[in-house]
Amino acid sequence: MTxxxxxxxxLAALISLSCQDAETTQTRLQxxxxxxxxxxxxxxxxPLIDPAKLDSLAGKRAATPRLRKGCYWLEMAVxxxxxxxxxxxxxxxxxxxxxxTRLEAPRESLIRNRTILERLGCLDxxxxxxxxxxxxxxxxxxxxAGEIVxxxxxxPRSVCDELDEKLYKTIAVEAEVDPHVFPSSRP
Numbered sequence: 552m553t554x555x556x557x558x559x560x561x562l563a564a565l566i567s568l569s570c571q572d573a574e575t576t577q578t579r580l581q582x583x584x585x586x587x588x589x590x591x592x593x594x595x596x597x598p599l600i601d602p603a604k605l606d607s608l609a610g611k612r613a614a615t616p617r618l619r620k621g622c623y624w625l626e627m628a629v630x631x632x633x634x635x636x637x638x639x640x641x642x643x644x645x646x647x648x649x650x651x652t653r654l655e656a657p658r659e660s661l662i663r664n665r666t667i668l669e670r671l672g673c674l675d676x677x678x679x680x681x682x683x684x685x686x687x688x689x690x691x692x693x694x695x696a697g698e699i700v701x702x703x704x705x706x707p708r709s710v711c712d713e714l715d716e717k718l719y720k721t722i723a724v725e726a727e728v729d730p731h732v733f734p735s736s737r738p
Contacts, residue, residue: 619685
């Protein structure tokens with residue numbers, strides 16, 4: 552059985568289009584899977600950074616475990632090749648808060664604290680296990696290796712106690728450092 556040249560050309564074109572459609576479908580499905588994974592991280596992070604829930608916290612340093620858990624989930628998203636800022640933005644969208652000014656400070660704080668924890672070597676397996684439970688990890692890098700990381704306030708509580716439970720003014724620091732020294736002024 553022989554096929555005429557136009558028939559072979561048509562058959563080749565159909566096969567080519569079919570392959571292109573399969574690639575396009577695969578790319579689209581991959582993009583949808585990535586978006587679904589980002590939404591998963593955002594939905595876990597949302598209740599931890601919800602401004603309404605943070606406003607209702609009471610007690611000394613009640614926001615610190617939430618900050619640690621938030622850093623854990625943000626690191627998990629980064630490890631999954633998600634953009635940290637986008638995950639936080641999606642989480643804020645899930646909380647229903649529309650005050651963009653109020654949302655920007657916690658966004659930057661979470662990203663900054665995750666970076667600090669990374670630089671201090673706290674994102675190893677042991678550190679991640681503690682962060683997931685809201686516990687303080689141990690520093691594994693630098694001059695403070697072996698010390699426990701704690702959450703401290705950029706603005707001391709003695710100056711402005713009503714900001715105590717705001718994530719944007721809490722920063723990961725070494726436990727043995729004077730709590731009134733801003734981290735950028737340390738060696």
